[in-house]
Amino acid sequence: MDTSIKLLLGLTAVLAIIHIVQAQDQKGFISLDCGLPSNESPYKHSNGLWFYSDEKFTQGGKTGRVRENPKGYAKQYTTLRYFPDGIRNCYNLNVEKGRRYLVRAIFVYGNYDGLGMKPVFDLHFGPNIWATIDLEKTANGTVKDMVHVATSNLMQICLVKTGKTKPLISALELRPVGNDTYITKSGSLANYFRYYLSESSSQIRYSNDVYDRIWNPLFMKTWTQINTTQNVDNSNSFDTPEIALQTAVTPTNSSAPLTIQWTSENPDERYYCYAHVAEVEDLQANETREFNVTWNGIQYYGPFVPRRGLVDTIYTLSSRSCDGGKCRFQLIRTDKSTRPPLLNAWEVYTVIQFPQSETDESDVGAIKSITAIYALSRINWQGDPCVPRQFRWDGLNCSNTDLFLPPRITALNLSSSGLSGTIAAAVQNLTQLETLDLSNNNLTGGVPDFLGNMKSLLVINLSRNNLNGSIPQALQREGLKLFIEGNPRLCLSDSCKKPHKKKIIVTIVASVASAAIVIAVLVLLFVLKKGKPAIQQGLVRTSTMNVTFAEKNSRKFTYPEVIQMTNNFQRVLGKGGFGMVYHGSVNGSEQVAIKVLSQSSTQGYKEFKAEVDLLLRVHHTNLVSLVGYCYEGDHLALIYEFLPNGELKQHLSGKGGRSIINWSTRLRIALEVASGLEYLHIGCTPPMVHRDVKTANILLDDNLKAKIADFGLSRSFQGGGESQDSTVVAGTLGYLDPEYNHSGRLGEKSDVYSFGIVLLEMITNQPVINQTSDNSHITQWVGFKLNRGDIVEIIDPNLHKDYDFNSAWRALELAMLCANPSSSRRPSMSQVIHEIKECLVCANSGIGKNLELEPQEITSSDTSMVPMAR
Numbered sequence: 001m002d003t004s005i006k007l008l009l010g011l012t013a014v015l016a017i018i019h020i021v022q023a024q025d026q027k028g029f030i031s032l033d034c035g036l037p038s039n040e041s042p043y044k045h046s047n048g049l050w051f052y053s054d055e056k057f058t059q060g061g062k063t064g065r066v067r068e069n070p071k072g073y074a075k076q077y078t079t080l081r082y083f084p085d086g087i088r089n090c091y092n093l094n095v096e097k098g099r100r101y102l103v104r105a106i107f108v109y110g111n112y113d114g115l116g117m118k119p120v121f122d123l124h125f126g127p128n129i130w131a132t133i134d135l136e137k138t139a140n141g142t143v144k145d146m147v148h149v150a151t152s153n154l155m156q157i158c159l160v161k162t163g164k165t166k167p168l169i170s171a172l173e174l175r176p177v178g179n180d181t182y183i184t185k186s187g188s189l190a191n192y193f194r195y196y197l198s199e200s201s202s203q204i205r206y207s208n209d210v211y212d213r214i215w216n217p218l219f220m221k222t223w224t225q226i227n228t229t230q231n232v233d234n235s236n237s238f239d240t241p242e243i244a245l246q247t248a249v250t251p252t253n254s255s256a257p258l259t260i261q262w263t264s265e266n267p268d269e270r271y272y273c274y275a276h277v278a279e280v281e282d283l284q285a286n287e288t289r290e291f292n293v294t295w296n297g298i299q300y301y302g303p304f305v306p307r308r309g310l311v312d313t314i315y316t317l318s319s320r321s322c323d324g325g326k327c328r329f330q331l332i333r334t335d336k337s338t339r340p341p342l343l344n345a346w347e348v349y350t351v352i353q354f355p356q357s358e359t360d361e362s363d364v365g366a367i368k369s370i371t372a373i374y375a376l377s378r379i380n381w382q383g384d385p386c387v388p389r390q391f392r393w394d395g396l397n398c399s400n401t402d403l404f405l406p407p408r409i410t411a412l413n414l415s416s417s418g419l420s421g422t423i424a425a426a427v428q429n430l431t432q433l434e435t436l437d438l439s440n441n442n443l444t445g446g447v448p449d450f451l452g453n454m455k456s457l458l459v460i461n462l463s464r465n466n467l468n469g470s471i472p473q474a475l476q477r478e479g480l481k482l483f484i485e486g487n488p489r490l491c492l493s494d495s496c497k498k499p500h501k502k503k504i505i506v507t508i509v510a511s512v513a514s515a516a517i518v519i520a521v522l523v524l525l526f527v528l529k530k531g532k533p534a535i536q537q538g539l540v541r542t543s544t545m546n547v548t549f550a551e552k553n554s555r556k557f558t559y560p561e562v563i564q565m566t567n568n569f570q571r572v573l574g575k576g577g578f579g580m581v582y583h584g585s586v587n588g589s590e591q592v593a594i595k596v597l598s599q600s601s602t603q604g605y606k607e608f609k610a611e612v613d614l615l616l617r618v619h620h621t622n623l624v625s626l627v628g629y630c631y632e633g634d635h636l637a638l639i640y641e642f643l644p645n646g647e648l649k650q651h652l653s654g655k656g657g658r659s660i661i662n663w664s665t666r667l668r669i670a671l672e673v674a675s676g677l678e679y680l681h682i683g684c685t686p687p688m689v690h691r692d693v694k695t696a697n698i699l700l701d702d703n704l705k706a707k708i709a710d711f712g713l714s715r716s717f718q719g720g721g722e723s724q725d726s727t728v729v730a731g732t733l734g735y736l737d738p739e740y741n742h743s744g745r746l747g748e749k750s751d752v753y754s755f756g757i758v759l760l761e762m763i764t765n766q767p768v769i770n771q772t773s774d775n776s777h778i779t780q781w782v783g784f785k786l787n788r789g790d791i792v793e794i795i796d797p798n799l800h801k802d803y804d805f806n807s808a809w810r811a812l813e814l815a816m817l818c819a820n821p822s823s824s825r826r827p828s829m830s831q832v833i834h835e836i837k838e839c840l841v842c843a844n845s846g847i848g849k850n851l852e853l854e855p856q857e858i859t860s861s862d863t864s865m866v867p868m869a870r
């Protein structure tokens, strides 16, 4: 341990690094000139932007200056910072969570070290890889830019050594852009092309572009430039620079299409394309310019007539791919048109996924303030504390390195780290900390009370410090190992008499309060493990129950009737959460499924009553309906409609002799399930959350129509659509909203999460949790495959490739969106329904793999953008 502690800087110097400095101008622009000496910082660029030294945004590195500058680089690219030490070195930038940014990093080698060896290294964005920077491949440096919505208030951009050469960076630029532009269904947008079409040779940037996008000129021999000196109104939400819109190109052969094509290195790449078009010529009354817009030969917009002096931006709402990596964008003149098509400016982005969640934000805040308080300066304590795993800060251990869940810090080991001062209060914000080792330091002061309130703690080692006072009562609890030897002035009780010579393990009988918590935790674990609901009392207001029962006598059956219906409980259909389910028939004809409450469980009884109460007021074609009930002394039974085709789960796996359903049926079932859930969420009063959506709870009737079963866990919530605190632990492991872990609440969006998992199962037929795999959760498995581009492998092989690729892809995107760990990013059930309907249109049109039947969007300067309600 001692050897890994590098050095202790002066407190002020370290604080300067930790408390992230602001270098934003009033527009929120952050402009860092890396390697700029701090005494020259900041300076005003000729375009009016202020550039700052990067010194306070990163904790290591050395500065360099380019020696070869043939192009006459702008000042901000002539100095650089390189990183000879450490594997991962990071920049910390303060941003606004939820805001959309253009993030740009510029790398210019310029033979700064005189070695003529251009470096190769990786660029990471938080815990995820953004790009590999290979300066060997570029003559004059490289620019990486992307549009990204900040997921937290801290943006970390890291350079990672991958070989012998030293990573370097010349400039870092952040520009907030409009929040209604460059919207993706998932992922961020890496810039692929950004051109204005002109014979010119100069770049367009700030201040011509309010967002400081870099527009390069593009011109081909087969084109003719046309231009105007008149104003072009650029006021749609993309704010394309007017100067870029004042020129345009048309094909010289006026009957030929305007074509731009390229071949991608990565054939699985997904693209978003934005064409900015404005008429720049004055056409005669008898002339028209009209064209269709196509991608790889498939039309996605048109016919379109550009407007004189007004920009329109043509783009699609979802990404598209290129067959075999060959991409072709074309504007094709229509028969009616007397003029060739024209294009002013054009952007293409590729979708870049950042699947690995950042470490829990409050854990990061806590560990950073601990770092600051103890003035720790460890070379590897940079970037995300927990992930990626190989760069986890030493002295930490973290839970779930699952891609989609934010990791939590579970162990903090600062043993022998030369700590002085008191035990930092920030420790209490590590709310899932299990092991805390502060042994062998020079800590002084008392043992703080808050340690006793941290119920997750299992081991605390405070040995060999200089602590004094007494040990808080709350630390003397069962299950907590506390080591305090070698603190001569510390004692167990208030009567501080003799110092402890031996190692002491304090394990004192748990207080009533903590015992209750332990029990609650055990119940939770038990429930999660068994995948069964645990029920608490007081689930349903009894008064409501009584009224309901009294009113619904017509559907009441006696116990002897139940015995008769089931032919003395002859045929078992299954075992539910609180009792057996039997087959039966009413009047010898109508088939029913009868759930009988096992008499041993009083909690089950409460839940049973809840289910009756709910089912009696819920009516929807995609919810299993209640035929009647029996409520006679100890005998309680629910009588449902019988669904002969059983559980959806079996129709995916083919188990139990069930048929495997095809792709479009799966989509239809997904739509039906979504409709049932939407009804629960917004259709019935008061609204309800199902809370245990899973494939085993989705039943199919004769016609394979889906109906959702098992409302035992549903619970009403009143008021404005927000969930209320729930007191009941519910759900099934794997389907349970990950936010439940810290919020302890299950709301509508929890059902959306579970639905997402169901949809993933329907697409992939993979187990929700696969114990034998590294990527044990289905979202991880899909994320892993997506990352490697194995899209075809994701889809259930039982479908034998008999599905429309595009609809499967969209369904997959939708499922992943629903299963987003952050509930705020999940769509509503209504949005889900809308999207599935579109998938169905795709799937049923049946033209095959490359069908693009998407809604088209165009933005105009006089109409507001159509929101992407998905």
Ligand SMILES: *[C@@H]1O[C@H](CO)[C@@H](O)[C@H](O)[C@H]1NC(C)=O
Pocket: 001, 413, 414, 415, 435, 436, 437, 459, 461
């Ligand atoms: C903390 O780190 C030290 C040195 O690496 C090690 O000896 C000690 O066992 C660790 N403590 C815990 C609780 O793992």
Ligand SMILES: *[C@@H]1O[C@H](CO)[C@@H](O)[C@H](O)[C@H]1NC(C)=O
Pocket: 070, 071, 138, 139, 140
């Ligand atoms: C690099 O800059 C030089 C000098 O301006 C130029 O001749 C060359 O074409 C540039 N190379 C690339 C790939 O841009």
Ligand SMILES: *[C@@H]1O[C@H](CO)[C@@H](O)[C@H](O)[C@H]1NC(C)=O
Pocket: 179, 180
């Ligand atoms: C966009 O930003 C504005 C203000 O910056 C805010 O009022 C609006 O709600 C945002 N819209 C979305 C869709 O986030």
Ligand SMILES: *[C@@H]1O[C@H](CO)[C@@H](O)[C@H](O)[C@H]1NC(C)=O
Pocket: 226, 227, 228, 229
């Ligand atoms: C278009 O630009 C060229 C120079 O690039 C200029 O000579 C010409 O006058 C411009 N045409 C119009 C209509 O502004």
Ligand SMILES: *[C@@H]1O[C@H](CO)[C@@H](O)[C@H](O)[C@H]1NC(C)=O
Pocket: 253, 254, 255, 256, 257
């Ligand atoms: C012009 O384009 C049309 C349509 O693509 C083509 O048939 C024709 O041969 C072209 N003319 C010339 C001169 O290239």
Ligand SMILES: *[C@@H]1O[C@H](CO)[C@@H](O)[C@H](O)[C@H]1NC(C)=O
Pocket: 284, 286, 287, 338
């Ligand atoms: C449009 O009208 C003008 C005269 O007004 C004529 O010279 C020109 O040929 C016409 N163009 C077309 C495409 O008909």
Ligand SMILES: *[C@@H]1O[C@H](CO)[C@@H](O)[C@H](O)[C@H]1NC(C)=O
Pocket: 291, 292, 299, 302, 303, 332, 333, 334, 335
């Ligand atoms: C342009 O699109 C319209 C509407 O989809 C279609 O009718 C027409 O045939 C297309 N024209 C060309 C030249 O592709």
Ligand SMILES: *[C@@H]1O[C@H](CO)[C@@H](O)[C@H](O)[C@H]1NC(C)=O
Pocket: 397, 398, 399, 410, 411
């Ligand atoms: C970190 O925690 C995991 C389980 O959470 C455990 O298996 C592993 O041994 C721990 N590693 C260290 C170094 O304590």
Ligand SMILES: *[C@@H]1O[C@H](CO)[C@@H](O)[C@H](O)[C@H]1NC(C)=O
Pocket: 416, 417, 418, 419, 440, 441, 442
């Ligand atoms: C504690 O501080 C003293 C002097 O301030 C120093 O000699 C000693 O090495 C420190 N102990 C540890 C474990 O850092």
Ligand SMILES: *[C@@H]1O[C@H](CO)[C@@H](O)[C@H](O)[C@H]1NC(C)=O
Pocket: 362, 365, 366, 369, 425, 426, 427, 429
């Ligand atoms: C703990 O977190 C809360 C909220 O995130 C914050 O207000 C508080 O300052 C933190 N406490 C410490 C000691 O860092």
Ligand SMILES: *[C@@H]1O[C@H](CO)[C@@H](O)[C@H](O)[C@H]1NC(C)=O
Pocket: 415, 439, 440, 461, 462, 463, 464, 483
């Ligand atoms: C607690 O820390 C002391 C001093 O570093 C060490 O000797 C002891 O083994 C530690 N105990 C445990 C259980 O890690």
